[in-house]
Amino acid sequence: MTGEHVAVVGLGFGDEGKGAVVDALCRDGGVTSVVRFNGGAQAAHNVVVGDRHHTFSQFGSGTLAGVPTLLSRHVLVEPIALATESRDLAALGVPDPLSLLSVDRDALLTTPVHVAANRAREDARGRDRHGSCGKGIGETVWYSLLAPAKATPGSVFEGQEVSGEAGWAPRVGDCADPVRLRRKLDALAAFYGPLVGDAFPAVAEMVELYLAFADAARLVDGGEVARLAARGPLVFEGAQGVLLDQWRGFHPHTTWSTVTPDGARSLLGAPLRVLGVTRTYQTRHGAGPFPTEDPVVRQRFAEPHNGHGEYQGDWRAGHLDAVLLRYAVAACGGVDALAVTHLDRTDLRVATTYDTGPVLPDLPPGDLTTLLGRVVPVVEQWADPIGWLERELGVPVRVTGSGPDRIHYDVRVPVAAGRAG
Known part of the structure; x- marks a missing residue:
């Protein structure tokens, strides 16, 4: 997807692999900057490059590829945590990380x-x-x-x-x-x-x-996105997932942030491509509805970078939920392409519908938090994730991930058309 402005958006409850996808888009040197367009220091985007691993919190996930970051006005900035992250990146061999960072003066401070x-x-x-x-x-x-x-x-x-x-x-x-x-x-x-x-x-x-x-950071005004875009392609990096969006998520288990690409579109004011990211199975941290949760999946797919959080609670896992995936895509106003991560997992299953008496293929209007707490997913074996997702959602898979390291990610040919900003 080189040569284009791209918004990377998670289509789940977060933890879809957005950081590794952003790193993959940036690794060949064609990206001018990564622009964070929502969220704050609660982001946890893991990037692994050989023996180097970093969980990105506020710096963009293209940093290990040498790509600068802009924290836009939609990002909540926590300077104390940012200083700690800068030191951690320096310890990994990133020279002067703060020189790669610009921050919009209008961004809110988290204290x-x-x-x-x-x-x-x-x-x-x-x-x-x-x-x-x-x-x-x-x-x-x-x-x-x-x-x-x-x-x-x-x-x-x-x-x-x-x-x-x-x-x-x-x-x-x-x-x-x-x-x-x-x-x-x-x-x-x-x-x-x-x-x-x-x-x-x-x-x-x-x-x-x-x-x-x-004194240490470069503070900029609201025109910085346009200046960067005039120099070359931008990657807009989203935090959390659409199913946690403040408007489209399932209250009260949501984030105070617009996770859909609306923020990226407003910052750019020009056409961009929307790249929706999904795992081959469903995950979430902490409380909230999770129709396809299965403790067996969590046990089989345990991950070193996800675990219990003091305030979030446990990391949970289950089968991919196609009903929620379709809902997330619609909440984005559609996507132009997909990134599919964790393709190295085997014996996968997918929930294609919910059985609530009459079969429910999509979410109806109403109290979705209550509804999702009582639906019964209809789960089937899933042998061909890429082909199935392309047929089900009608868009191509353009980025694939089959392991944690950068070498396990493949960026395919660019998408053919974009959506207006």
Whole structure:
């Protein structure tokens, strides 16, 4: 898929293999930049190149191929974790990783205050946890909406009580202005104090860290995507999966992020190709509906890079769910091509429909979270994943993965047509 602007979008609950797919698209040197278009530091995109392995959190997954990253305005930026990731990449032999990074000034900051608040709320839910990563993502977005909405103390906004007077949310550009940064962080700490106490660093310490971040990182404006696109092809890297999308996912087990390619389209404002990524079997982390879950599949396909998370809970696995796959493709407005990973797995099965009395081939309108908790999948043997997916979805498979390493990935011929931006 060289020579084209491509959005890489996960068609499951995350963990589809987006990082390895992005690395495969970047490895031959034809990509100008990887643009992260959603999510934040909760991304966990694994790339393996020989004896080097890195789980990408905020840097784009083309970094080991030497491709720069732009964190767009739709990304939630966590500078402290970003500094740690930069050191980890340097230890893997990436020279001066921060020189490969640009950050949009309008991107929201995720702070230790947001993280502490996220974990406190999830702890309070007990067995009713939503499956949060505990990285402060939802809290970052929620707080950013309060001041524009003029939410008042004591009211309930987006399902959560507003406990105090909210200020304007801190953004990356504030890191270059110590006075404005301190004002915003003081307001943030005061707002969340009743919920989390002092379970975060002092504001003065955060100010110092963020000023250092602004000195080290290249901060850009909203025109950077167009400037990069004028120089050559871009790969827009999505985080999480469409089945966790804030609008199309199954509440409350969703992310506060638009996972569909809408964000990439709005950033580019020009035609791009949508490459939907799926495994040959279904996975998800933590709570939420999972019709085809099968403990036997999890045991057979255990993975070194996926396991139990303190806040997400267990990594779960089951058979590929074609009903949910069709739903995800439709939520994207269609895809131009597929990337299929984990083709080295054997004895695969696929759920083609749900049996709810009358056979249900697609999801109807209504409370899908409840519906998915009671459907019975109709599972059959799956001998030819690539051919079956191309026939079922009517689009070609353009990237294949048959193992964890870059050498196990094959990028086929480019797609013939794209969708308007």
